[in-house]
């Protein structure tokens with residue numbers, strides 16, 4: 001099939017493109033390389049260096065005629081969104097709506113969006129959080145993702161009959177994640193332990209997250225080509241504390257003790273997703289357990305750092 005992947009030079013997007021190419025699809029990538037890297041783009045994919053929020057996308061759609069559009073490009077930094085809410089909205093809301101308008105115009109068969117679980121459910125009253133759990137976003141980033149989820153569900157799907165899926169991802173980790181970013185605790189711990197740099201745990205370390213390996217996210221994206229419609233949580237359903245996570249990673253690299261510092265303002269204490277809906281309707285479930293995923297990730301970084 002003909003696929004278009006926005007954000008295909010990024011961490012998750014580049015793994016998705018690799019898999020689509022491997023499965024014999026024709027793939028085009030749109031990316032502005034703001035956080036993505038050209039070297040991550042599969043050489044068999046056609047690359048358009050464009051900014052979704054600024055460029056006229058008609059030419060790409062007319063040329064590529066994509067049947068499926070995966071929309072992963074986004075500004076994904078919570079602190080950046082707090083400091084620059086207009087830029088966040090321009091990228092994440094305006095850029096997404098422009099893409100969706102082109103999907104309608106060019107009769108795309110399926111639109112698959114990578115939304116977020118943690119930043120949308122926020123300090124959730126219901127743990128694990130379901131797709132129906134009351135959303136409590138604490139940042140413009142969470143709000144912008146929720147806004148696109150709502151446009152997709154209530155306008156593009158309900159009114160315009162575009163077939164769409166929104167995947168609310170938990171905390172994704174794996175090869176190619178940027179260890180210099182402010183997010184991605186696994187990449188940061190691995191990088192610092194390999195380089196024998198101090199590792200900081202914010203707060204007590206008892207805060208929890210739902211860590212999912214990148215190939216499992218790619219698996220959910222692939223299932224969404226044929227299955228599902230609407231919003232799905234994509235995580236493992238398992239809650240892991242940052243302290244225990246550190247212990248697992250240190251066990252694979254070096255037994256260096258972590259340092260503790262003040263908790264980060266606005267950080268949610270518990271975050272884990274219920275994935276029953278994705279299991280049932282997407283016919284997907286994660287396959288890689290945390291220890292195996294960590295080993296694969298450590299191996300990758302050991303070869304490159």
Ligand SMILES: NC(=O)c1ccc[n+]([C@@H]2O[C@H](COP(=O)([O-])OP(=O)(O)OC[C@H]3O[C@@H](n4cnc5c(N)ncnc54)[C@H](O)[C@@H]3O)[C@@H](O)[C@H]2O)c1
Pocket residue numbers: 006007008009010011012013030031032033034035036037050051052053071072073074075076091095114115116117168169170171172173
């Ligand atoms: N990594 C996670 O844990 C996580 C969790 C929940 C949701 N998500 C979502 O998954 C998607 C991919 O995340 P990632 O971790 O791979 O991030 P990433 O930063 O590695 O990838 C995003 C890509 O989008 C590109 N991009 C950004 N703005 C663009 C624009 N205006 N036009 C064109 N390209 C643009 C970047 O250059 C980059 O290659 C994002 O939408 C993110 O919000 C990620």
